[in-house]
Amino acid sequence: MPANSPQKPTVLVAGAGITGLSAAWLLARDGYPVEVHDAAPTAGGLLEPVQFRGLPCDRGSHRIHPESHPLLRELTSDAGWVEQPRRGRLVLGGRQMAYPPQVGDFLKGLGARTAAHMGLNFLTRPGALAGFKRWEEDRKTIDDDVGFEAFVTGRVGRRAYTQFYAPYVEKVWGLHPNEISQTVAKARISTASPLTTLSKALKSGPVPDRVFLYPRGGMVELIEFFQTGLKLAGVPIHYDSPIGTKEVQAWKGPVLYSGHLSDLVDQPNLKHRGLYLLHIALPKGSVGQTDTFYLPERDFWFGRVSQPARFSDELSDDECDVLCLEIPEGRWGNDHDFSEDILKIQAQLVHAGIIPSTVDIGEMKQTFVPRVYPMYKRNWTQYWSEALRQVASMGQILPIGRQGLFLHCNIDQCVYIADEAVRHLNAGGTAADWIPKAKGFLDLRVRD
Ligand SMILES: Cc1cc2nc3c(=O)[nH]c(=O)nc-3n(C[C@H](O)[C@H](O)[C@H](O)COP(=O)(O)OP(=O)(O)OC[C@H]3O[C@@H](n4cnc5c(N)ncnc54)[C@H](O)[C@@H]3O)c2cc1C
Structure with a gap:
């Protein structure tokens, strides 16, 4: 990386999730002095692992698709990617079929x-x-x-x-x-x-999306990769350091903001729902080779159930099969305790054909992840445009990433947006010029 150039202004990066860390890394590579601040005590955001039985499990089923934007893999080529055949199952009408479903299987x-x-x-x-x-x-x-x-x-x-x-x-x-x-x-x-x-x-013929990419030691490896790079480049990361309106307005240089958009502007129509994650342990051999089950129907509280060991051998537990159940906040509110519901959850897993009726859930760990799903109510894009105009009026502040732009997007897309923001700064673009570019990111398609 080049030494920091004295002509370039120091950039404040808010957020140390994948968006903020990759933005900081790209800025440092281009010779900007950078400071990263995160509101949380650790880095990672949605890629911070949940420790379960000593394993760094992802916050729900995470994978990188082969057609993802190449920049993520270019930047992290040393992160130890593994290619995995995709083994997803869709549960519908009491039947299981391959996911993503091929037309024949589906019918x-x-x-x-x-x-x-x-x-x-x-x-x-x-x-x-x-x-x-x-x-x-x-x-x-x-x-x-x-x-x-x-x-x-x-x-x-x-x-x-x-x-x-x-x-x-x-x-x-x-x-x-x-x-x-x-x-x-x-x-x-x-x-x-x-x-x-x-x-x-x-x-x-067959759907081509049959392999996916995964960092050998879990998604946290991407975070560690950027943290190490930033440390070598001398970029400080300040934890427990939330960046709000006061801080961005006081900052003398540009700000790349990957925190929540609704923390920067008063916009009650840009809210989120959270997600419960239940990591459960089952007797070894209870679950087959499936990496993720998809369950859109009402019979099941969980929308997805994934098996970390099928993403990488390094996430395999010697004594148990581990599953991660994703239960959207939905009707539960943010303080439900699922330990009372273990038998109901077990019955649903049996009903979906995920586990046999002869096994019992052993250990369970509940994690509530707040502010995961942007509440896209009708006409939200009007409020979104207003929010971006408000942010631009505060100074040279570019909102980026999933939270800064109120997006429901993928990891590779976060890195792509970070790169676009750095290019925007390099080209001398203003915060107001960023709005039409940001609007283009609303068309990014989510891959599951
Ligand atoms: C269940 C689930 C499954 C997913 N599966 C996939 C998948 O298979 N493939 C894929 O590509 N993507 C997937 N994603 C999406 C992916 O996890 C996110 O898009 C990505 O991690 C978002 O990164 P981010 O840095 O933009 O936001 P975050 O990870 O949320 O990071 C934001 C950071 O900013 C900090 N922060 C917030 N406010 C402030 C503030 N005011 N000041 C300072 N810091 C602040 C937070 O503490 C956090 O560290 C999934 C997401 C979920 C929830």
């Missing part, structure tokens, strides 16, 4: 009757004759927010909506889908028309 899994009903419902939905051009248009417009329910039923029909989409969003956001923005559907549901998707799938 087989649904059963002929349900599949036929869904197909008929799709073809006869209101507005079906309006053509498929609208999928392309949907990609661009976010100003007229018709809400999740109207958006999805108009595209896939009511049957598919009630079976998959409505239970999923109710579970994650704890709201009626009509109150939720259509942008949630756009970030998660393919904006290609179902016919395009189907014909592509039939032409291309």
